[in-house]
Amino acid sequence: MDKRANHDTYRLLDAGAEAKLEEVGGLRLVRPCPQAVWPRALPAKDWDAADAVYHRSETGGGQWEYRRQPPAEWTASLGGHSWQLKATGFGHLGLFPEQLTQWRWLETAVRALPAGARTLNLFAYTGGSTLAMARGGAEVTHVDAARGVVSWARDNAKLQGLEGAPVHWVIEDVMKFCHRELRRGRHYHGLVLDPPSFGRGPTGELWKLESDLSDLLGVCRDLLEPAGPAFVLLSAHSPGFSPLVLENALAAVPGAAGARLASGEMTVPMAATGRSLPSGCFARWCRGLTVDSGG
Ligand SMILES: C[S@@+](CC[C@H](N)C(=O)[O-])C[C@H]1O[C@@H](n2cnc3c(N)ncnc32)[C@H](O)[C@@H]1O
Numbered sequence: 001m002d003k004r005a006n007h008d009t010y011r012l013l014d015a016g017a018e019a020k021l022e023e024v025g026g027l028r029l030v031r032p033c034p035q036a037v038w039p040r041a042l043p044a045k046d047w048d049a050a051d052a053v054y055h056r057s058e059t060g061g062g063q064w065e066y067r068r069q070p071p072a073e074w075t076a077s078l079g080g081h082s083w084q085l086k087a088t089g090f091g092h093l094g095l096f097p098e099q100l101t102q103w104r105w106l107e108t109a110v111r112a113l114p115a116g117a118r119t120l121n122l123f124a125y126t127g128g129s130t131l132a133m134a135r136g137g138a139e140v141t142h143v144d145a146a147r148g149v150v151s152w153a154r155d156n157a158k159l160q161g162l163e164g165a166p167v168h169w170v171i172e173d174v175m176k177f178c179h180r181e182l183r184r185g186r187h188y189h190g191l192v193l194d195p196p197s198f199g200r201g202p203t204g205e206l207w208k209l210e211s212d213l214s215d216l217l218g219v220c221r222d223l224l225e226p227a228g229p230a231f232v233l234l235s236a237h238s239p240g241f242s243p244l245v246l247e248n249a250l251a252a253v254p255g256a257a258g259a260r261l262a263s264g265e266m267t268v269p270m271a272a273t274g275r276s277l278p279s280g281c282f283a284r285w286c287r288g289l290t291v292d293s294g295g
Contacts, residue, residue: 010078014272016040025076041272082159094126098266098279103132110136119190127153134165173201197238229288237280246283
């Protein structure tokens, strides 16, 4: 294959035999992909020519094997925007291409909200949803436990020309932050949650998806503007968290007249076959918005 094609763009080239082959900012990477339980479409020579391979260890961690080091300033373009990349020790790059459809939906949903709308992004990671909502014109509060990850999201904001956008960058435990906002009587027009299976707040607060999601959504219900246009987007990459599981969880957000629910799988197109790689699920709840609630 032509190495120069789409040099700076993210592309999923192929997936199969429990791995995926991606082209990210000019580098070819192989990463584990347990859901790819089908044969690879591209020949072995394409896979073998990868610049770096992430090997997962039996004990849960993993490591990169480099055949070519990523450049110091490594970026890729996805959805027409630039993203800072890092080959992290746990195999992430800081870029979740399966969220692209959600980011587009968020930008459109925010544009349909009243001017000056406030939105909240919980477990906000490297800022994809935050920046989509900022682009749509919202005042966004971005909450994540990890200082380094919030600084990475701010780098993405700069790369995308959004350093001046009204984003509040908050390093805090999600549950603590939400309870404090409730006590302050704050309300938001839009909420985005992308919770991990397991996580820790900055001072060790434990987050467990199965046991804590329901409580968090209960608090979120009270943080939503009580009337008028509003939305909630929930996504997860955890086994068992199917579209219907997420939709049922979101149904606990009060269904005022006109509220609509939609859910589906998040996917990434595989260039070699034109088929889609499933990569997590989402559910969306919206009220009084003219935006399509479907996937
Ligand atoms: C975006 S989520 C995970 C994305 C994806 N759903 C997955 O499961 O791989 C991960 C983010 O949540 C943050 N996080 C985890 N526990 C947290 C907590 N208790 N409060 C705030 N942020 C937390 C982490 O710092 C990380 O940036």
